[in-house]
Amino acid sequence: MQQIALGSLLPADFDATTCKLHCAVFNGEEHPIDVLANDPAEWQGWNSWRSVNNDFNRQLIFSLAQDRHDPTLWLFGGIWEVVGRRPEPHARSYDVVARNDLMGSFVRRLYVRLHLTGRQRRRNMESCLDEMTVSSILEEAFVGDPFPGHGRINHTLADLQVIVSQQRPDWRIALEHMKGVYVIHDQTTGARYVGSAYGDTGIWQRWSTYAETLHGNNVGLKELMDEKGADHFRANMQFALLEFWSMRTDDSHVLERESYWKDVLHARSLGHNKN
Structure with a gap:
């Protein structure tokens, strides 16, 4: 061509x-x-x-x-x-x-x-x-990378803050009515935090809390941010989805799978989970 x-x-x-x-x-x-x-x-x-x-x-x-x-x-x-x-x-x-x-x-x-x-x-x-x-x-002005699919999320907290601040409809629609288990890993150390979205809180709402607070009100991540600082968090804390389900999924199943992934990824012994 x-x-x-x-x-x-x-x-x-x-x-x-x-x-x-x-x-x-x-x-x-x-x-x-x-x-x-x-x-x-x-x-x-x-x-x-x-x-x-x-x-x-x-x-x-x-x-x-x-x-x-x-x-x-x-x-x-x-x-x-x-x-x-x-x-x-x-x-x-x-x-x-x-x-x-x-x-x-x-x-x-x-x-x-x-x-x-x-x-x-x-x-x-x-x-x-x-x-x-x-x-x-492009037909329309660029506003950011499109939603890559649930199994291809691999984005920093800084990326997430941009997506949430824009209320990107493709991301929001894909995540707001889904429960799930996610992992956040520090790219500089490899240490992980495993969390979940359940109850009436979909993944979009849960991750929006991270975008606002950086630490998501998690004890281990609060301690890390106090040590490393907000700039480190934005640049190095990377988000990915491990599993996801519809909002009809029973919370007990979500919490069981969260505990499973904490064990598999050693998120308690080598990471930032405190429970």
Whole structure:
């Protein structure tokens, strides 16, 4: 299949030499594609950040957010005009405004394919333009990864907070009328916590409590958060479903299976369960 050059979508009078390419990548705490999808003000901040060098030294910034799963795939985050600069490094030293008149209808809809080599993420636009192709154009603006299926959930607490804050209908509908047993594991130590949703509380409601409190009011997890801090929790506590059933399932069965998984995963002896 013949690839479509990104240049074919650019305005006829667009001059790449007036533009810097900003390829935003994971910063250790947040994925840029999540910031772009959920926090416009913060995304603007990402495009106003100055490192040691005066990287955004041109009139325009062509911004891209790297996909969570494919490092060669980038979601278009708009064209920004630099209207002010300050010399302070490691700060939001650029004043930028969105140029929605330039490809504004493609923001959060256009996926660009670019195999970026090297560590430099801020480049002269003309140096990369010939390598950039159109991967796809979404019908609706990207708002986050779709629900992957009950057996494929493997998401951090930070991911869960975004999903809950957006009240993502695909996730909510799939989880709110389900009982289940879940595991939370610390990616840095492998230690696990096994919990369950039963009674009138579906998985969605139970996980929403984690999104709000971080620890879900669990004694062992509260102790861990006091030790490690909230940022550690958001980045490293990973959620997955072990088993799930309809709300008609008897609570005794759910609790029996919860106890089984605590034993299998050594969640009491080597993890964070206290009972």
